[in-house]
Amino acid sequence: MLIVLFLLLLIASMGTATWIVLRGNRSAAGGATRDNWILALSSKLPSFKLPAVRLPSLKLAFRRAPKKAKSKSAPQAAAAKAEVAQELPADLQHLPEPPVLQEAPVQILEPREVIRRLRGLELGVGDLGEPRPEHDRILAAAIATIDDAATQKRYSPRRPNLLPQLMRAINDEDVSRRELAAIIARDPSLVGALLKMANSAFYRVTYKPVESIERAVVILGSDGLRSLMAAALMQPIFEVSSAGGFPRFPEIVWEHALRSAHAAIPHAALVERADPFAAELLSLVSGLAEIVIFRAALDNCASWSRHGRLDPLVIASLLDSQSAAVAWRIGADWELSELMMAALEEQMVAAEPTTPLGRSLRFGRCAGALAVLHTNGMIDDTTLRQSLPEAGLTPAHLKCMWTRLLAKHEDPRLSRPAKNPGRPRMALASAA
Numbered sequence: 001m002l003i004v005l006f007l008l009l010l011i012a013s014m015g016t017a018t019w020i021v022l023r024g025n026r027s028a029a030g031g032a033t034r035d036n037w038i039l040a041l042s043s044k045l046p047s048f049k050l051p052a053v054r055l056p057s058l059k060l061a062f063r064r065a066p067k068k069a070k071s072k073s074a075p076q077a078a079a080a081k082a083e084v085a086q087e088l089p090a091d092l093q094h095l096p097e098p099p100v101l102q103e104a105p106v107q108i109l110e111p112r113e114v115i116r117r118l119r120g121l122e123l124g125v126g127d128l129g130e131p132r133p134e135h136d137r138i139l140a141a142a143i144a145t146i147d148d149a150a151t152q153k154r155y156s157p158r159r160p161n162l163l164p165q166l167m168r169a170i171n172d173e174d175v176s177r178r179e180l181a182a183i184i185a186r187d188p189s190l191v192g193a194l195l196k197m198a199n200s201a202f203y204r205v206t207y208k209p210v211e212s213i214e215r216a217v218v219i220l221g222s223d224g225l226r227s228l229m230a231a232a233l234m235q236p237i238f239e240v241s242s243a244g245g246f247p248r249f250p251e252i253v254w255e256h257a258l259r260s261a262h263a264a265i266p267h268a269a270l271v272e273r274a275d276p277f278a279a280e281l282l283s284l285v286s287g288l289a290e291i292v293i294f295r296a297a298l299d300n301c302a303s304w305s306r307h308g309r310l311d312p313l314v315i316a317s318l319l320d321s322q323s324a325a326v327a328w329r330i331g332a333d334w335e336l337s338e339l340m341m342a343a344l345e346e347q348m349v350a351a352e353p354t355t356p357l358g359r360s361l362r363f364g365r366c367a368g369a370l371a372v373l374h375t376n377g378m379i380d381d382t383t384l385r386q387s388l389p390e391a392g393l394t395p396a397h398l399k400c401m402w403t404r405l406l407a408k409h410e411d412p413r414l415s416r417p418a419k420n421p422g423r424p425r426m427a428l429a430s431a432a
Contacts (some may be wrong), residue, residue, distance in 0.1 A: 053341045054243075061142075093370065094152045104314055109387040111366045111377070118369045121376055122252040123312040138314050140299040146322055147294060151300065152329065159334045162187045163229055163280070170225050171277050181213040182226070190232055194220070197228055206383065223262075226280070230258045235283050242416060245309050249294060252372060257287025259371045264364025271392040272356035276342050279360040284333075286347070286365060287329035324348040363391060371405040 109117070120128055136276035145151055166183050169175045184190045191213060191427035198216035199209050203224065210216050220228065231254065268279035297318055301310060324347040331344050353359045366389055374384045385402075393401065 001318055003267075007068060007109070008314065033208070054227055061274050083287040096408070107379075107383045109370075111389065114366060114369045114387065115375070116316075117373055117378060118252070118256065119316040120312075122249045123246050123315060124248055125312045128313045128316055131317075135311065135314055135317070138301065138310070140312065140315055142297050142318055143322060145300045146296050146318070151296055154331065156333055157233075157288060157295050158296065160233060160328050162190065163233055164277075166190075166225075167229060167281060168277050170222055170229075170279070176218045177214055179198050184217070185259075189227070192229055193232060197224065223407070224259065227258055230254060230261070231286050233288060246294075246312075246315075250291065253290050253294075255375075256365075257284050259405050260364040260368030261286070262364075263367035263371070263401060266359045266393065266397060267363050267391060268357065268360035268402050270397055272360050274360060278337070278343075278357055279364065281336075282327075282340055282343055282357065282361045283364050283368070285330055285334075285344070286327045286361070286379050287321065289330060290319055292326055292330070293322055326428075351373070363389060367391075367401075367405065371402075373401045375406060375408075 007083045022050055035284040115127070121128060154398040162183060166180070169180055169183055184194055194213065194216050195210060197203065198219045203219050204210065205219075210219060217225065221275065246347035261280040264279035264283045268274040269276040294315065297310060297315060301314075324344065327347070328341065331341050336344075337353065339357055342355050343353070343361050345353060346353040347361060347365075353362050370384050371378070372382070379387075
């Protein structure tokens with residue numbers, strides 16, 4: 001009943017006259033059927049209305065798309081610029097607009113351009129210039145003179161006796177410094193150059209002079225000994241005083257040969273699996289060939305020039321066209337191995353070498369030239385690394401190679417002698 005009453009009240013509150021038909025139950029006691037039909041509830045019943053609630057009207061908000069900026073005319077742009085200028089302090093309004101910095105393009109040099117710049121550095125000129133009419137005649141005569149047998153015999157360096165053995169010992173990690181000292185002690189000229197270099201301002205660390213060969217070997221280390229060998233290899237024709245108006249040529253050629261050897265060694269050992277001693281020796285022989293051409297040209301061809309001095313372009317053309325051939329002749333006179341001779345022969349043509357030693361020598365010469373240009377301030381670090389040909393070395397090996405290539409090297413020809421070196425003392429002197 002409570003439920004029915006609740007429903008009636010709910011219907012009445014809605015203000016609607018509703019008829020509800022309730023089906024009555026039949027009473028067992030009276031025996032009569034009572035049908036509760038039609039219980040009418042009219043509007044007389046009290047009605048209950050809920051208070052009216054006014055709901056707020058819902059408005060949809062649409063975000064307007066930004067209007068496309070209209071291009072300002074010249075007067076409007078000037079006015080806007082004037083407004084910005086008025087916001088700046090008075091003492092800053094007269095300053096110009098800051099420049100827009102653009103990224104500098106990376107300069108990548110081809111191997112031919114690297115060698116051309118190296119020639120300019122060797123000969124002390126910024127630009128070699130264009131060939132003159134008389135250049136072809138002088139160049140042909142110079143090539144004929146260099147190819148002459150008498151000239152070759154006069155300028156061909158003697159075959160070194162101890163240097164190959166010393167170079168192999170330096171590249172062998174199992175050889176002790178006592179054994180290195182014993183090899184050097186057999187050549188008096190090497191002993192003198194070794195002590196002179198060890199007592200130079202570059203290596204000397206105490207006021208006491210270095211008088212022991214073993215001590216000098218320890219002080220110089222592997223790189224210093226390689227520098228010593230390079231100077232000893234070129235010493236017979238390495239005269240700075242007779243550079244013929246090109247004072248830096250011997251110095252730059254020696255530096256190029258040494259740094260080329262430093263690059264060819266890891267390339268041969270790690271990439272080509274070739275003999276690093278052979279790659280080192282071929283790099284030095286290539287530098288030696290340039291010295292031979294330079295000396296022969298100055299002694300025999302300078303008088304043909306108009307001013308009694310060879311044009312730098314003629315010397316550069318001689319070096320580019322004849323260095324590989326002269327290096328091959330030197331190797332033949334020294335009776336180098338067939339593999340080394342094949343590597344030297346491949347340098348005569350511009351095609352990519354096919355032998356392991358030939359590729360290491362080509363790579364070393366280019367890497368050494370880049371290092372020389374960098375140490376002399378002619379290229380930056382980015383150009384140096386981007387211009388290096390594909391080597392096949394890992395990043396760690398490349399980093400180690402560049403560390404050695406860019407390190408400062410003492411020129412043994414310019415080392416100051418010791419004040420009182422005395423007689424070299426060595427325990428193995430008697431045994432040697």
